[in-house]
Amino acid sequence: MSTASELQNTVDAMVQPGKGLLAADESGPTIAKRFKTIGIESNEEYRRAWRDLLLSTPGLGEFVSGVILYEETLGQRSDKGTPLPELAVSQGIVPGIKVDLGKIPLAHAPGDEITQGLDGLAGRLAGYKKQGARFAKWRAVYNISPTLPSRLAIEANADALACYAAICQEAGIVPIVEPEVLMDGNHTIARSFEVTEAVLHEVFHALHRHKVVLEHMVLKPSMVIAGSEAGAGAQATVEDVARQTVRVLKRTVPAAVPGVVFLSGGQTPEQATANLDAMNRLGVLPWGLSFSYGRALQEPPLQAWKGLAANAAVAQKVLLKRARLNSEACFGRYEVGMERGEG
Numbered sequence: 001m002s003t004a005s006e007l008q009n010t011v012d013a014m015v016q017p018g019k020g021l022l023a024a025d026e027s028g029p030t031i032a033k034r035f036k037t038i039g040i041e042s043n044e045e046y047r048r049a050w051r052d053l054l055l056s057t058p059g060l061g062e063f064v065s066g067v068i069l070y071e072e073t074l075g076q077r078s079d080k081g082t083p084l085p086e087l088a089v090s091q092g093i094v095p096g097i098k099v100d101l102g103k104i105p106l107a108h109a110p111g112d113e114i115t116q117g118l119d120g121l122a123g124r125l126a127g128y129k130k131q132g133a134r135f136a137k138w139r140a141v142y143n144i145s146p147t148l149p150s151r152l153a154i155e156a157n158a159d160a161l162a163c164y165a166a167i168c169q170e171a172g173i174v175p176i177v178e179p180e181v182l183m184d185g186n187h188t189i190a191r192s193f194e195v196t197e198a199v200l201h202e203v204f205h206a207l208h209r210h211k212v213v214l215e216h217m218v219l220k221p222s223m224v225i226a227g228s229e230a231g232a233g234a235q236a237t238v239e240d241v242a243r244q245t246v247r248v249l250k251r252t253v254p255a256a257v258p259g260v261v262f263l264s265g266g267q268t269p270e271q272a273t274a275n276l277d278a279m280n281r282l283g284v285l286p287w288g289l290s291f292s293y294g295r296a297l298q299e300p301p302l303q304a305w306k307g308l309a310a311n312a313a314v315a316q317k318v319l320l321k322r323a324r325l326n327s328e329a330c331f332g333r334y335e336v337g338m339e340r341g342e343g
Contacts, residue, residue, distance in 0.1 A: 003172045007216040010134045010174045013094045014218060015259035015288055018327045019065035021176075023263070023294035024051055025098035025137065026070060034298070040307035048076045048084075053305065054298070055084055057316040061092035063323035066135065068096045068176070068292070074131040085132030096135035096176070097128045099164070103141055112153035115140050115160055118167075125171040135174035137220070138164040142180065144187045144195055144227065154202045162206035165217055175212075176261070176292070178220040179203050183266045185227035189236040192224045193244050200252035214256035220292050222265045223275055224248055238271075242278035246285065255286035262289070264296035269322060270339060272296040277329035291326045 001009075014021070026034065031050075032042035040046055051073050054060075067088050074097060076084050085095040101117035115138065125136065140157035142149040161177050168175035181196050200221065207214065224244040226234050236244070249260065264272040272293055279289050291297075300322055305315035328334040 003170070004213075004216070006172045007169060007174055007213070010094060011216055011218070011258050014066045014135060014174065015290075016065050017288065018330050019063055020291035020293070020323075020326055020330065021066045021068060021096075021261050022054065022060075022064050022093075022297055022323075023068045023292050024054055024070070024073070024298070025068040026294065027102065034295070034302060035307070038302060038306045044072070046307060047072065049079075049307075049309075050302070050305070051076065051084060052078045052087070053312050053315060054301075054319065055087045055091065055093070057319050059320055060323060063320075063327040064093055066094040066096055068098055068137050069133070070098055071128075074128060074133065083132070089132070094134050095132045096137060096174075097133040098139075099124065099128070099136045099168075100138040106153055106156060109150045109152045111143055111145065111148050112150050113141055113143065114153070114156050118160060118163055121164065121167050122171060125168065125173055129171065129173060133173065135176060135218070136164075136168050137176040137178055139178040139180055141182055142195060142199055143182055144185050144191060149195065149199070154198055158199070158202040158206040161203055162210040162212060165207060165212045166210040169213060169216055174216060174218065176218045176220050177203065177207070178263065179222075180263060180265060181222045183222070183225060183228045186229040186231075186234075187227040188230060188234055189224060189226040189240060189244055192226060193248055196222070196224050196248050197251060200248065204252060204254065214254055215258060217257065219253060219257055219260045219287075220263055221249075221260065222263055223267075225265075225267070225275075228266055238274050238278045241275045242282060245275075246279050246282050249285075249287075253287065257287050259288045259290060261292035264291075264293040267296060269293075269296045269300055270336075273322075273325050273329050273334055274336070276326065277332055277334035280330060280332035288330070290330050293326065297322050297326070
């Protein structure tokens with residue numbers, strides 16, 4: 001099979017109507033914070049058990065087409081001895097892998113950050129592919145203030161994202177390009193729109209320079225939303241978030257991109273679902289709009305699990321419900337009453 005055919009097959013499997021991605025690629029410090037909320041330590045066995053629970057959820061593949069894994073998870077096995085990537089495949093879920101190595105301060109740009117991990121990436125991808133990964137993810141972050149992000153940060157992160165994407169495609173790995181404009185801060189939705197537009201413009205210019213094939217990538221942006229520290233009067237309605245997010249995508253994202261999967265970025269599970277639903281009620285768009293949620297999918301089942309094997313079945317039912325509600329949102333069919341089991 002040619003590399004182009006390999007990439008197309010993976011994209012087709014990832015971007016299916018009514019399905020989204022489960023982001024289960026939390027780094028060590030992040031998953032430790034999540035586990036702390038349920039009173040357990042983050043050791044390898046708890047991490048393995050949790051990700052086994054997620055991937056073995058009966059019926060998950062009906063609503064989830066792909067899972068983003070952390071490097072550790074690629075080598076772990078289920079309670080029954082099945083490698084976790086194979087467990088995902090058995091559910092019809094494509095395994096993927098987070099490949100960036102986190103963010104560091106950007107030199108000569110106080111307050112801005114840059115993502116690292118390009119050195120040795122091609123070699124790492126070859127190893128991940130042998131372990132079953134078919135797509136990858138790289139996250140760039142953009143802090144917002146009246147002066148941030150700087151032009152340097154916008155350009156440097158865009159170039160890193162594009163370089164990563166090109167390396168992935170050469171390796172036969174579909175790249176998820178994730179430019180996240182952070183919710184942290186007291187900025188307005190108008191400022192979020194302004195920054196998101198500048199970021200996405202620069203990202204697609206960089207992708208073009210690096211000869212990335214747009215049909216063989218997936219975009220994972222943040223929604224256009226007011227800062228989490230903005231006052232109650234500055235918070236936008238669900239309809240405003242949907243309109244402004246779709247507006248910025250139409251201005252910046254070429255129609256050749258096969259799918260846009262949003263990160264939840266600090267929203268509650270219910271907010272993330274409602275906002276996605278509202279976007280998909282705005283009519284026919286050039287790309288499918290779906291989800292690639294981490295905490296917005298995992299938090300409810302995590303609270304149900306609490307690290308206890310006896311709670312696994314209940315936690316799986318909670319996860320399946322959240323996945324189903326987000327699937328409904330992909331079709332613009334989500335209703336708040338569904339949270340209570342209505343409709």
